[in-house]
Amino acid sequence: MSDITKQSLSELVENIKGKKLSSSEVTKAFVERSEKSKELNAYITEDYANALNKAKKFDEKPNLDLKLPGIPMAVKDLFCTRDLRTTAGSKILNNFVPTYESTVTQNIWNEGAILMGKLNCDEFAMGSSNETSFFGNVQNPIDKNLVPGGSSGGSSSAVAAQLTPITIGTDTGGSIRQPASFTGTVGLKPTYGSCSRYGIVAFASSLDQAGPMAQNVKDCALLQEVISTYDEKDSTSIDFKRNEYGKELTKDIKGKKIGIPKEYRVDGMPKEIEDLWKKGIEYAKDCGAEIIDISLPHTNYALPTYYIVAPAEASSNLARYDGVKYGFRAEGENLIDMYEKTRSEGFGAEVQRRIMIGTYVLSSGYYDAYYLKAQKVRKLIKNDFDDAYKKVDAILTPSTPSSAFKIGEKTNDPVSMYLNDIFTVPVNLAGLPGISIPAGHDAKGYPLGLQIIGKAFDEQNILNIAYAMEEKINFKNNITDWWIK
Amino acid sequence: MSIDLKTIKHISKLSRISVDEKKAEKLAGDLNSIFDFIEKLNELKTDNVEPLTSVAETTLKLRSDEVKSKNLRDQVLKNSPKENEDYFVVPKVIE
Secondary structure (H helix, E strand, O other): OOOHHHOOHHHHHHHHHOOOOOHHHHHHHHHHHHHOOHHHOOEEEEOHHHHHHHHHHHHHOOOOOOOOOOOEEEEEOOEOEOOEOOOOOOHHHOOOOOOOOOHHHHHHHHOOOEEEEEEOOOHHHOOOOOOOOOOOOOOOOOOOOEOOOOOOHHHHHHHHOOOOOOEEEEEOOOOOHHHHHHHOOEEEEOOOOOOOOOOEOOOOOOOOEEEEEEOOHHHHHHHHHHHOOOOOOOOOOOOOOOOOOOOOOOOOOOOOEEEEEHHHOOOOOOHHHHHHHHHHHHHHHHOOOEEEEEOOOOHHHHHHHHHHHHHHHHHHHHHHOOOOOOOOOOOOOOHHHHHHHHHHHHOOHHHHHHHHHHHHHHOOOOHHHHHHHHHHHHHHHHHHHHHHOOOOOEEEEEOOOOOOOEOOOOOOOHHHHHHHHOOOHHHHHOOOOEEEEEEEEOOOOOEEEEEEEEOOOOHHHHHHHHHHHHHHHOOOOOOOOOOOO | OOOOHHHHHHHHHHHOOOOOHHHHHHHHHHHHHHHHHHHHHHHOOOOOOOOOOOOOOOOOOOOOOOOOOOOOHHHHHHOOOOEEOOEEOOOOOOO
16 A cells, blocks of 8 residues: 555554554555655654564554554654653753653553654744754745744644654644644644643643644544543643543534634734635534624733743743753853853753743742733633633634744744734633644645634534534645655 | 843843853843733733632642652663762862
8 A cells, every 4th residue: 555644543543453454564654754754854853663663563463452553653752752862852852861751642652552753843842933943943844944833843744744644742822733724734732631741841831731633633533532631640630521532523513602702803914814714604604503703802912921921930840951960961160150051052042032031020029010910811811711601612713823934934033923823822821622623725825724712621522613614624735745855 | 111131141140041242132132022012911900810820720639648659760860961879960069
């Protein structure tokens, strides 16, 4: 079968279970395609030889009752993987080899999947274009020199280019949904507390969530079913009744009430995005949903709130990188000098910027004016959603205010880069689930996504809405394999 | 508001990130544009709003205080940049 890499996860699972394909055949196909795709720079660390060995072992004694039987998978390099280097896209973790496994990846391997390698990302997941990675830019398979979004840019590029059947990313302010939107793929940010944060390199602990990134909604639901578990190793993991998201997936969304927030019509938003949104509303109606106008009055305050809360938490989390216990160390004249040089040489510019912002807003004399203020506005933003959900079951918005941009286009202006996350950040602040699905193309032929936001713990509902709309939208990604010589 | 070079030096000290003059100037520019953007929050009156510290509306679970992993010394030291026998090595701190 020459077209193995074109198959969706669900098809591959079915073919392996039906003994039409072996894990070795599937793994070999994705490894070969990954090897031919080095120009995308989607991988930071490759683990192909081990993957092929594991596939062979799987085939010798296949357990076909598992949910991901012998499926090869590359994951974002923010998840700690035992005995395989985990860098978080940073020089400071360039030589870090974890001695333990993240809960989310462990859940995946427990269901039979096989690790193929670690995917590129913005340094410590701080970025919207994958350009802050110590390991270089990632190419978007849609077009040369186009960013794949970020921070899960290696993940989105790898899924869109079919280097891995499916993957996982992390989303602190949009890092799954924005890259999914930029590459014509599907990305789900689950409810805060749904997927364990144990073993994920921390960025902003009150916002970070892991989630699936896939070629279609069904695959996404299947992986969510695997990764979402209660975990006592994560103190904010929530013990709620999880659905069998894949099994319970349905296109029947008749009578579902979908809210359209007027505040998401932002100044300067391209007409293409506005048109896409209108089209999305029509698709939702076609699926039998009821459309209701709603208001989320504090939407405009979400980004400024985020740029206090996230850097504050980051500055605290990243204090651990001191050159003593693990990671990069620069020699210094004394202990303090060693700390300062290590952090100055080990962190990239964006990470340093955010640590400085965070340190400032938490520092004596500024805490109330910034950090406490932001926490209060965060409450108002969450209240907006709570009020809206008295009237609706889900909310439909664009995923991003534009399509993918060129590499280098926004690197000199941090604020214009931050504006990428204007539609995704409120969801993280309120701890809600959100999914981005591809919904159309702009004039340049670049993909555009729509976001469906749900109530807390209501992943099944937004997956169902996405599943129903996906069929109506019938999106086709235009990928020409331009990078394969 | 404006963040001057003196403030940048102060934050860099608190952050334990060394900053030279050139970098300090660049950072001051960046931070000023970011804080201009953040100042928008001052439009809102929040006197009677409770701060939101966590969206996970759950009380922390208690567990028994028992050792679950043992003998991790080698694992703990495995990634250290410099060690001597069972210890991390740092520049001399006591004369």
